[in-house]
Amino acid sequence: MTVQRPWALMRHHAGWADVFHIDSESTDSITGFYPDRETVGPPVTYSVRAILARFETMEAARAAREGAVLEWRKHDAAVRDAETTLRDAEKAREDAWLTCLKGAAA
Structure with missing residues (x-):
C-alpha cells in the first residue's frame, strides 16, 4: 500500500521538528524512519497523534519546518x-x- 503524503514533521523539542518518512500506517499508528539522522536504525512506530503535519515530499516538509523556525524566532x-x-x-x-x-x- 502506498502511503499518501508519506513525509511528516514530528516534534523533537520545543521549536524544532524532525522530518520523518512514513513507511506504513494503520488507523492509530505509523512506522518509519528519520532520514536526516546520522544513523538510521530500525523502523520506529508512533501514534498518529505524534504527527505535527504531513507532506507529499521531503522538500516540502523541510521547507515547512524552516518557515516555522523563522516564525518561532520572531x-x-x-x-x-x-x-x-x-x-x-x-x-x-x-x-x-x-x-x-x-x-x-x-
Missing part, C-alpha cells in the same frame, strides 16, 4: 523579556520570604 525577544520579568519576580518573592523569616526571628 518571538525570541518577547520570551527573553518574559524570562527576565519572571526572574525579577522570583527574586522579589525570595527577598520577601527571607525578610519575613528574619522579622519573625527578631
